[in-house]
Amino acid sequence: MFRRGSYAQVASGSAGSSQSNPVSARSGQFSHLANSGSIPLGTSSFTHSRHARSIDADGHHGSMSNSLSRSGPVPSYSSQMGYMSGYGGLQDAGAPAFFVPSYLRGSRHAEKLEEAHKARIAVYREQRSTHSSNTGSLSTSSSSVNLHKPGHSYRGLAHEIIERTPAFIEEPVAPWPTRWDEKDKFAQMEVEEDGRLARFAGASKSGHDEAAAVRADFPMPRQCGIYYYEVTVVSKGKDGIIGVGFSEAKVPLNRIPGWEPGSFAYHGDDGLFFTSTTSGKPYGPKYGTLDVIGCGINFRTNTAFFTKNGQYLGPAFKDLKTNVQYYPSIGMKKPNEAIRANFGQEPFAFDIDSIVQQEKATIQQDIALSKGQPREHGSTDETQFIQSLIGQYLAHDGYVETARAFAGEVIGEAQALAADGRANVPYLQTEEDIDAINRQRIRAAILDGDIDKALKHTNAYYPSVLRDNENIYFKLRCRKFIEMIRLCSELNAQVHPHIIPTPPSKRSTASTLNNRNSTATDEYDFEMELDEQLGVHNGAPWGDEEDDDEDDLEAKQKKLQDSTQAMIEYGMELKQEFVNDPRREVKRALEDTFALIAYENVRESSLAPLLDTSGRIPVAEELNSAILVSLGKSSSAALERLVQQTEALVSELADDGGPGAFINVRKDFLQ
Amino acid sequence: MSSSTVSVSAPTPTQQHPFQRKIDEIKPSKPDIDFLVMDYLISHGYPRTAAKFAKEAGVPTHLLEEESIEARVEIRHAIHKGDIDTAINKINDLDPQILDKDPALHFALLRLQLIELIRNCTSAPNSDITPAINFASSQLAPRAATNENFLKDLELTMTLIIFLPSNDLQPQLAELLKPELRQQVAAKVNEAILTSMGARGEARIYGLYRARQWSETRAREAGKDLPPSLPLGLEPSPVHANGHGDAADVMVQ
Numbered sequence: 001m002f003r004r005g006s007y008a009q010v011a012s013g014s015a016g017s018s019q020s021n022p023v024s025a026r027s028g029q030f031s032h033l034a035n036s037g038s039i040p041l042g043t044s045s046f047t048h049s050r051h052a053r054s055i056d057a058d059g060h061h062g063s064m065s066n067s068l069s070r071s072g073p074v075p076s077y078s079s080q081m082g083y084m085s086g087y088g089g090l091q092d093a094g095a096p097a098f099f100v101p102s103y104l105r106g107s108r109h110a111e112k113l114e115e116a117h118k119a120r121i122a123v124y125r126e127q128r129s130t131h132s133s134n135t136g137s138l139s140t141s142s143s144s145v146n147l148h149k150p151g152h153s154y155r156g157l158a159h160e161i162i163e164r165t166p167a168f169i170e171e172p173v174a175p176w177p178t179r180w181d182e183k184d185k186f187a188q189m190e191v192e193e194d195g196r197l198a199r200f201a202g203a204s205k206s207g208h209d210e211a212a213a214v215r216a217d218f219p220m221p222r223q224c225g226i227y228y229y230e231v232t233v234v235s236k237g238k239d240g241i242i243g244v245g246f247s248e249a250k251v252p253l254n255r256i257p258g259w260e261p262g263s264f265a266y267h268g269d270d271g272l273f274f275t276s277t278t279s280g281k282p283y284g285p286k287y288g289t290l291d292v293i294g295c296g297i298n299f300r301t302n303t304a305f306f307t308k309n310g311q312y313l314g315p316a317f318k319d320l321k322t323n324v325q326y327y328p329s330i331g332m333k334k335p336n337e338a339i340r341a342n343f344g345q346e347p348f349a350f351d352i353d354s355i356v357q358q359e360k361a362t363i364q365q366d367i368a369l370s371k372g373q374p375r376e377h378g379s380t381d382e383t384q385f386i387q388s389l390i391g392q393y394l395a396h397d398g399y400v401e402t403a404r405a406f407a408g409e410v411i412g413e414a415q416a417l418a419a420d421g422r423a424n425v426p427y428l429q430t431e432e433d434i435d436a437i438n439r440q441r442i443r444a445a446i447l448d449g450d451i452d453k454a455l456k457h458t459n460a461y462y463p464s465v466l467r468d469n470e471n472i473y474f475k476l477r478c479r480k481f482i483e484m485i486r487l488c489s490e491l492n493a494q495v496h497p498h499i500i501p502t503p504p505s506k507r508s509t510a511s512t513l514n515n516r517n518s519t520a521t522d523e524y525d526f527e528m529e530l531d532e533q534l535g536v537h538n539g540a541p542w543g544d545e546e547d548d549d550e551d552d553l554e555a556k557q558k559k560l561q562d563s564t565q566a567m568i569e570y571g572m573e574l575k576q577e578f579v580n581d582p583r584r585e586v587k588r589a590l591e592d593t594f595a596l597i598a599y600e601n602v603r604e605s606s607l608a609p610l611l612d613t614s615g616r617i618p619v620a621e622e623l624n625s626a627i628l629v630s631l632g633k634s635s636s637a638a639l640e641r642l643v644q645q646t647e648a649l650v651s652e653l654a655d656d657g658g659p660g661a662f663i664n665v666r667k668d669f670l671q
Numbered sequence: 672m673s674s675s676t677v678s679v680s681a682p683t684p685t686q687q688h689p690f691q692r693k694i695d696e697i698k699p700s701k702p703d704i705d706f707l708v709m710d711y712l713i714s715h716g717y718p719r720t721a722a723k724f725a726k727e728a729g730v731p732t733h734l735l736e737e738e739s740i741e742a743r744v745e746i747r748h749a750i751h752k753g754d755i756d757t758a759i760n761k762i763n764d765l766d767p768q769i770l771d772k773d774p775a776l777h778f779a780l781l782r783l784q785l786i787e788l789i790r791n792c793t794s795a796p797n798s799d800i801t802p803a804i805n806f807a808s809s810q811l812a813p814r815a816a817t818n819e820n821f822l823k824d825l826e827l828t829m830t831l832i833i834f835l836p837s838n839d840l841q842p843q844l845a846e847l848l849k850p851e852l853r854q855q856v857a858a859k860v861n862e863a864i865l866t867s868m869g870a871r872g873e874a875r876i877y878g879l880y881r882a883r884q885w886s887e888t889r890a891r892e893a894g895k896d897l898p899p900s901l902p903l904g905l906e907p908s909p910v911h912a913n914g915h916g917d918a919a920d921v922m923v924q
Contacts, residue, residue, distance in 0.1 A: 367878070370885040383854065386876055388905055390711055393704070394724070402723040409717045416751035417850045440727070447729065617701050638903040639707070639876075642883055643699040645901055648690065649886035652895050659889060669879040670703045 101176070101228070101344025103356040108654065108664045109223040112173040125606045174223055177216035177328050177343050185214035186253040189332070197234065197340045200332040211241070213253040213331035216343065220246065220297055220326050223654055225661030226359065228296035228352045229328050230307075230342045233268065236288035237337035242268040244293045244339070246304070246326040256331030263329065264317055266293065266306045273306075273316045284313040292349040297326065299657025300359070307350040322656060360662045389639050396637040398439035398624060435631060438462075439624055446620040449613065451480035454623070462627050469626045472619075474578060474586055478593050479619050481574055484567040485596050486611055491560040495553065571597065643670070688898040705730045711874040714865060716743045739765065739868055743861055750857040751850070755784035762860065769867045774814065776863055778821050779856050781810050785828055786847055793835035800832055 098117045104110045179195025188202030189212040198214050220227035231244050243256040245265025251257070258265030258274025266273050268287040272280025287293055287308055294307035302320040306313045320326070330339055342348065387410055394403035438461045445454040455476055458466055466473040571594065578586055592610060599605040609615075625635040636644075646665050653660025709730050712721040718740045724730060742765050749758040759780055762769055770777040788803040807829060815821040828847060834840055846852065862872035890897055 367882050367885040370881045370888065381851070382877065382880070383858065385905075386711065386874075386880065389876070389880075389903075390708055392905055393708060397728075399724060399727045402720055402727050405723045406712075406717060406720040409720050413747070413751065416748050417854060621701060634904050638905040639704060640699050641694070641903045642879065643704060643707075644694045644697045645903070646879060646883040646886060647697045647699075648694045649883065649890050649897075652690075652693075652890050652897075653886055653893070658893060660886065663882070663886075665879075665882065666703065669875060669882055670707060671875075 099345050103352045116173050174221040175218050177218045180214045181217040186212035188212040189214045199338040211256045211331050211333040215327040215329045222299045222657030226298050226356050230294040230348050231339045232292050233289050234338040234340050235336050237334040239334050240268045240288045241333035243331045247329040248324050257329045294350045310349040363659050363662050393637040393639040398436045400436045400440050443620045447616050449483045465626050465630045472622055475619050488563045495556050690897050707876050711876045714874040747857045753787045766867050769863050778814050789831045
């Protein structure tokens, strides 16, 4: 059962078992709504919040007992709870935070794990802000909130998050080993120092084969491509009978790894490598006290290798099974023997980073060579094909002017090239496309925050789209609400500049203001809109604020009052319209949006990202796609599909530790 | 972050391949794709398009500041037109080191110039082929002496003099007269200039496309469960136009 513990454990460094409890995670997010009392949407309880808070106070490994007791009676764990609580003080100080082994930095798998970790931190912060509103300390000073960085401030508290699996993590991401597992060791083995140190604690006169082994908390993930860890022999005792290697989950722990079927290890007393049998083969030098032994698997080649004190010892075994999971494992036999593991928390003695870099380079070369393969899609060569991809993207996404300029330049190029002056430009959509202009208008309106205008245009040109795509309609309505909150928050910042250190751009305020009276300002010049849109994106300098007179203040206060009033009215209207909608995502979006007004200072809250202008992009894209589909066109451009397919294919090649594990599509090809 | 989407696509085909679902679940980031496009426009040398794109898509304009772009456009244009002399001069104006450091590229340009000379010399019957021969012996022969590949290329090129004008050249020779050769050399020159300026020689999108080709090949070799074909839906192909005309859906069938 402990093997199935939430993956969150890795991030927080706890080896504890836990029950995931997504329901409580959700309700926690709304509880401040209930606290605010202004909009009675949330149904969540104070009890939950208070409960969570008590965990904070208790500290760290207390969380384990908490999560267990919360999820119902699990009597079999009582002994461990006792053990843990007796231990808590010591572990507390060095409770490990999330770490990425050096050779995996920048890899797709590390990114995924980090995202999962951050999501949990976010949920945790959510909880935290709930607590603070409970105690009435809502006016958190603006700067201090920003200073909180996951990793140190939350270190000790991170365990609290463990039980909450964030709702938006679709697939569990296989974590890497972080420590020796307290629950996966032989009785005569002691695990200390946050699971890093393993010490033989048996009697010296034990049976001939009697030994003690321990496995790490998680298997070596194949998705890493190469997995590597090191141990330092703290003391080799009298005979140095120590084995370092890996084993399957079910291998008995009363013998040194390497001797039992399904286990593989390099032994210190004789330098032999043992492969599931008691007779080893010569492999490397003997090792003893203070030697650093590294153990790695290349999952692409299914080869195991070892290092000693930073020296590569060559491949030890070449035909590892591809369908089983291997856990880092060590075994010892004599008193005073002890080793300390480094699962990547610290720099390695061996330069494993270079090995991974070489592997990446090999694969990049392999990819570059696929240049010579025959093209499909009917294009004669790569250059022309890429040209068509770009041209189609520009037309598809409604970049009218750009598409026109591109067609012009491409034709010019082709004409120069063609011996007879006749250009042959395939697949280039050069014809004027009225739809593209309309779509561009609608997109520009959304990106500008002018949702009313976008709704109006969409209804005028594509009346069926919003009817047929109710969820897009809903998102647009929500977005409008968010834009109104944005406006209020900006005005608020201007009226009370001391609250918010970063006044938003005046320009965007102006445009948003205009947008609110959209019927009046609807007809202004298209180019102007574009300029304004760019202005919003680039952000006007703060200096603008200084132009304002004192007289403005009163006008602004009035404006703020009016805007707030309008915002609340619109909010009630929105709620009326959708409150009975049974769809879960609608409910959730509604709740998230309404949560915004619960904050006095939204920009400093954990919900600030909702307010960001970048939130306009997905809405604009979704509407654009829906319009295209209504016109009988493909909903995504070929270039987007190229990215999607590449990502999907590469991750297919990465899941089993194949060559895809060494590729990060975004880092390697999109940046 | 957009939560689950109510299906906006045309009626789902009866059987959707599981891999298609994996593809659909990936939501490429719009800024990433815009970057890819901008990067292509700059490195390929489409300055007017790039400027429009920066404006329309709201892409950061710092990429537009790439200083060699106008010169690169002119050089490409010259090579495409067959005006190699101008191209070489402009390259040397930019940075004489570019051709000095890359003898193969320099040779390729000179050979292109020789081909144009031969083309001109042989365009009329009984015209003088001396300029072509002089150019070959003064410019190309000394370089070819040091490199076997150069020599082969030079010899092949010179045989054009014998066969031109002709409508029935052997393929090896016909290749030399195709515009693709100029295009290839122009692309190499463009890369060399970008590299000399410390930029990436080739637009990112080429690598992405190759990665796509490579990963499909590898995944099929590894026996992964993939649909028989994975089209990008680029062609507006009437063949695939079912009632809904959605190429994205057609391709999963």
